[in-house]
Amino acid sequence: MSAPSAVVHHDSSLLAKATAARAVTRLVDAQSARGSASIVLTGGGIGIAVLAELARAPARDAVDWRRLDVWWGDERFLPAGDSERNETQARSALLDHIGADPDRVHPMPASDGPDGADPERAAERYAAELARAARPEDHADAPSFDVCMLGIGPDAHVASLFPEQPALYEQERTAVAVHGAPKPPPTRISLTFPAIGAAREVWLIASGEGKADAVRLALSGAGPTQIPAAGVRGRSRTLFLLDRDAAARLPEGIAAPGQL
Numbered sequence: 001m002s003a004p005s006a007v008v009h010h011d012s013s014l015l016a017k018a019t020a021a022r023a024v025t026r027l028v029d030a031q032s033a034r035g036s037a038s039i040v041l042t043g044g045g046i047g048i049a050v051l052a053e054l055a056r057a058p059a060r061d062a063v064d065w066r067r068l069d070v071w072w073g074d075e076r077f078l079p080a081g082d083s084e085r086n087e088t089q090a091r092s093a094l095l096d097h098i099g100a101d102p103d104r105v106h107p108m109p110a111s112d113g114p115d116g117a118d119p120e121r122a123a124e125r126y127a128a129e130l131a132r133a134a135r136p137e138d139h140a141d142a143p144s145f146d147v148c149m150l151g152i153g154p155d156a157h158v159a160s161l162f163p164e165q166p167a168l169y170e171q172e173r174t175a176v177a178v179h180g181a182p183k184p185p186p187t188r189i190s191l192t193f194p195a196i197g198a199a200r201e202v203w204l205i206a207s208g209e210g211k212a213d214a215v216r217l218a219l220s221g222a223g224p225t226q227i228p229a230a231g232v233r234g235r236s237r238t239l240f241l242l243d244r245d246a247a248a249r250l251p252e253g254i255a256a257p258g259q260l
């Protein structure tokens with residue numbers, strides 16, 4: 001588990017561009033080292049903005065997109081193609097433009113998918129897919145994702161792990177159904193802390209003043225039940241990627257002084 005650090009960018013546009021550039025470098029390095037790479041995508045405003053910037057990044061095709069596994073950190077449990085699904089938004093921002101291998105794109109099931117409107121079974125299906133992709137050297141029921149991107153909600157939720165909800169206590173399963181999410185839609189599927197913790201690098205990306213308290217608490221030793229963003233760590237690196245507004249109340253010593 002890695003201690004968190006923060007990088008602060010001037011505004012949300014630079015945050016999205018710089019995070020996209022960072023992703024290109026990270027995926028190229030992973031493909032050079034291991035032949036293929038894997039990434040977990042997030043939804044939300046800045047998460048989708050990063051994907052749109054990735055589609056536009058000058059060095060984008062330094063990544064071999066056919067040797068990339070694409071997963072999701074969470075999904076809104078809605079019919080396939082619904083414009084509110086994180087998958088739909090990620091496809092239109094990035095995946096439709098890069099020639100990814102369809103067999104290596106792993107969306108979370110939709111509410112009109114093979115399990116119908118049963119989010120528990122859909123989450124089990126996703127957990128089984130993660131387990132099939134894990135190798136013995138991953139020492140987990142999920143692959144060691146090269147990057148796991150997460151947004152942060154104003155309430156400090158990450159993926160669809162909301163404060164005080166049962167999913168936060170999950171220690172075994174890698175994907176669970178979420179009911180009664182305070183942000184619509186109420187029914188979702190989410191990776192759990194153990195699945196996110198399998199990632200080599202976890203990037204928490206936040207933009208805007210509305211996230212400043214959540215970011216501060218996540219970096220101040222708060223408990224993950226109240227502040228889920230405090231509970232995620234990558235095996236090698238945990239990085240808060242912020243704009244100045246989201247970083248406005250960082251605890252001292254977290255970002256280099258020149259960055260603010």
Ligand SMILES: O=C1O[C@H](COP(=O)(O)O)[C@@H](O)[C@H](O)[C@H]1O
Binds near residue numbers: 044047151
């Ligand atoms: O609903 C969701 O919200 C969070 C945060 O979104 P934001 O728009 O406040 O940045 C996102 O990380 C998650 O993937 C999504 O399902």
